[in-house]
Amino acid sequence: MTGGLELEDVYGASLERINAQDKEKAKLAMTALMWICHSERPLKAGELCYALAVEIGSTDFDPDNAPLVDTLLACCQGLVAVDRKAYTVRLIHFTLQEYLSARPDLFPGAHSTIAETCLTYLGSPWVKDLPPIFISKLQSTPFLEYSSRYWGTHAKKELSDNGKRLALELLGWYENHIAAESLFQQVVHPSHSGDATTPLMFTALHCACFFGIDEFVTPLIEMKCYDINQKDRAGFTPLTWAAHNGHEGVVELLLEQGDVMPDIPDNKGRTPFYYAAGWGHEGVAKLLLVRKDVAPDSLDDEGRTPFYYAAGWGHEGVVKLLLGWKDVIPDRPDGRGRTPLFWAATRGHEGVVRVLLEREDVIPDMPDNKGTTPFSSAAGYGHERVVKLLLEQKDVIPDKPDNKGTTPFSYAAGHGHERVVKLLLEQKDVIPDNPDNKGRTPLFWAASNGHEGVVKILLGREDIIPGGPDNKGSTPFSYAAGWGHEGVVKLLLAREDVIPDRPDNKGRTPFSYATAGGREGVVKLLLAREDVVPDRQDYEGRTPLFWAAGNGHGGVVKVLLGREDVIPDRPDDNGATPFSYAAGHGHEGVVKLLLEQKEVTLDRPDSKGRTPFSHATGRGREGVVKLLLGREDVNPNRPDNQGRTPLSYAAGWGHDGVVKLLLGSEYVNPDISDNKGRTPHSYAFVNKRAGVVQLLKPQNSTTCRTT
Numbered sequence: 001m002t003g004g005l006e007l008e009d010v011y012g013a014s015l016e017r018i019n020a021q022d023k024e025k026a027k028l029a030m031t032a033l034m035w036i037c038h039s040e041r042p043l044k045a046g047e048l049c050y051a052l053a054v055e056i057g058s059t060d061f062d063p064d065n066a067p068l069v070d071t072l073l074a075c076c077q078g079l080v081a082v083d084r085k086a087y088t089v090r091l092i093h094f095t096l097q098e099y100l101s102a103r104p105d106l107f108p109g110a111h112s113t114i115a116e117t118c119l120t121y122l123g124s125p126w127v128k129d130l131p132p133i134f135i136s137k138l139q140s141t142p143f144l145e146y147s148s149r150y151w152g153t154h155a156k157k158e159l160s161d162n163g164k165r166l167a168l169e170l171l172g173w174y175e176n177h178i179a180a181e182s183l184f185q186q187v188v189h190p191s192h193s194g195d196a197t198t199p200l201m202f203t204a205l206h207c208a209c210f211f212g213i214d215e216f217v218t219p220l221i222e223m224k225c226y227d228i229n230q231k232d233r234a235g236f237t238p239l240t241w242a243a244h245n246g247h248e249g250v251v252e253l254l255l256e257q258g259d260v261m262p263d264i265p266d267n268k269g270r271t272p273f274y275y276a277a278g279w280g281h282e283g284v285a286k287l288l289l290v291r292k293d294v295a296p297d298s299l300d301d302e303g304r305t306p307f308y309y310a311a312g313w314g315h316e317g318v319v320k321l322l323l324g325w326k327d328v329i330p331d332r333p334d335g336r337g338r339t340p341l342f343w344a345a346t347r348g349h350e351g352v353v354r355v356l357l358e359r360e361d362v363i364p365d366m367p368d369n370k371g372t373t374p375f376s377s378a379a380g381y382g383h384e385r386v387v388k389l390l391l392e393q394k395d396v397i398p399d400k401p402d403n404k405g406t407t408p409f410s411y412a413a414g415h416g417h418e419r420v421v422k423l424l425l426e427q428k429d430v431i432p433d434n435p436d437n438k439g440r441t442p443l444f445w446a447a448s449n450g451h452e453g454v455v456k457i458l459l460g461r462e463d464i465i466p467g468g469p470d471n472k473g474s475t476p477f478s479y480a481a482g483w484g485h486e487g488v489v490k491l492l493l494a495r496e497d498v499i500p501d502r503p504d505n506k507g508r509t510p511f512s513y514a515t516a517g518g519r520e521g522v523v524k525l526l527l528a529r530e531d532v533v534p535d536r537q538d539y540e541g542r543t544p545l546f547w548a549a550g551n552g553h554g555g556v557v558k559v560l561l562g563r564e565d566v567i568p569d570r571p572d573d574n575g576a577t578p579f580s581y582a583a584g585h586g587h588e589g590v591v592k593l594l595l596e597q598k599e600v601t602l603d604r605p606d607s608k609g610r611t612p613f614s615h616a617t618g619r620g621r622e623g624v625v626k627l628l629l630g631r632e633d634v635n636p637n638r639p640d641n642q643g644r645t646p647l648s649y650a651a652g653w654g655h656d657g658v659v660k661l662l663l664g665s666e667y668v669n670p671d672i673s674d675n676k677g678r679t680p681h682s683y684a685f686v687n688k689r690a691g692v693v694q695l696l697k698p699q700n701s702t703t704c705r706t707t
Helices: 004-020 023-038 045-053 069-075 094-101 110-123 144-157 161-176 178-187 204-211 214-223 238-244 248-255 272-278 282-289 306-312 316-323 340-346 350-357 374-380 384-391 408-414 418-425 442-448 452-459 476-482 486-493 510-516 520-527 544-550 554-561 578-584 588-595 612-618 622-628 646-652 656-663 680-686 690-695
Strands: 080-083 088-091
Touching (some): 004 023, 023 045, 023 069, 023 080, 023 088, 023 110, 045 069, 045 088, 069 080, 110 144, 110 161, 144 161, 144 178, 144 204, 161 178, 161 204, 161 214, 178 204, 204 214, 204 238, 214 248, 238 248, 238 282, 272 282, 282 316, 306 316, 306 340, 316 350, 340 350, 340 374, 374 384, 374 408, 384 418, 408 418, 408 442, 418 452, 442 452, 442 476, 442 486, 452 486, 476 486, 476 510, 486 520, 510 544, 520 554, 544 554, 544 578, 544 588, 554 588, 578 588, 578 612, 588 622, 612 622, 622 656, 646 680, 656 690
Antiparallel strands (some): 080 088
């Protein structure tokens, strides 16, 4: 591997080659490297090319100045590549980023330059004259999203006098500039952003507070042109944005204003303090907590408090801060009955869990509305350390089932958390084979989700019944086979107490489910056994071949058709055959395979008198219709028990393409009436299938020969 010193030599040589080019190419390459190295997110190729076309100081923008991507790559001498999938530009290796970042002399004033570039672009007539209605990914302005979202981020890091001038110009037009809507759409979740038809109300003051630049907030407040408590479309005030993003200086500035209202809720009932607590901005939280007009334990629309969010996101400092306030209830459940401890345990925040468990006013085993406890949730998500902490609590019941009868052990097993499974198996009061309300055990869930490690652990125990069925008669083996988990299937097949061909309450076997799911590997495993009947009918008379054909699994169908003990044309209780189902569902590959079988009767009617061809036409399966139309052993006019022909069904359902195919055949009679005297034209007319009605106009009909 190339060492650090050698890499420095390689990169240094590449930069020398870049600078040895003519002045314009060298400038283009170095500017591109500056952008890629210092951008806030990976840039799309189009974004970078437009950024490079901006001339700082120019009053206009000319998109024709944007370099071609290939030109840009050539100038960068192999140091830059394009991710063809995401179409983003990137440095060739992370070590190049480290190398460039360690050389501040290469790009002096990078953030200031980027901010000025963004602001110049946003101030150009090219963008400024756009209507202030944001249209995502405008092709004519690929640089709009980045420049409107990040100009302030770069300006906060480094701001020149020219950048400040350009920024104040933009803020002067802001409410009528597309940059406002662009920024808002990028930073506010759609569920929070309100009705897009209502005014945006995202002012220059909102923008300055969002980016947290004191130098802009102060003059905007002093101008007294803006309502300091104005809500934008999401219900955010300038203070909400400052608190949300943790800008302490701006929060302090706003709180000094006598007319500021610091506890205004947004569209979801969340105040500035919510966001400060929820995002872990401890300094901002302290500033707001000292205000008498801030309610530290108020509820949002979901019944959640600021403390709830702080605990749920693992902000230990804020949690400790709030626990010092008597107004805060640390065990207050939300609308779903979930406490702060529940969410901290669910997300594995060990520090917060530890702090809460030291409190006497926190119930460690409090279930939510579904009966799920913090312990159960922690076990289900595999948070071993939190599980251990909760196990130390005397009032935590480690095998407590929820409303569905599912225990913490079952959740841990079902999600494949081996370490938690082992930990719980050490507990005397955990029953490892405890079924839920549907009769499904931890082994059942582990097997159905394919967690071999957990299955192995459980099968090593004497208190586990591996072949026990649930309330529907399905076994762990049945589910493992149906989902194609070959490793689990092999583990279970090695057990003498597992019956591999055991039917469930519908008469369906594990083999039936494996074929229905197209699990070829499992199918072959089971066919190698003598105790599996490959053509066994379920209680509706459907065989494994029937399910494989109906679901279009050609590989499995091929395997089954190669067996002498499989009857390819066996009908179910409704008289439908595998061929009938394959045709009706439009599985052309399976239809072709079955067409090769001598035992398959292509025109075999079911109990309603409908043939495979009738089902194919009725569902608009043009490919299958083409395969069957014109064959001597298929009657295209064969009526069912109601006297309806295949054309009648195609016309009634409005399948224009199939109708055209049928009318183009000399063997199809379009005027055959059913038992009620209705023709295909009648069905199309009654069902308002205008296209088919036009095709079936009486003058278009001809007398045709029937087979």
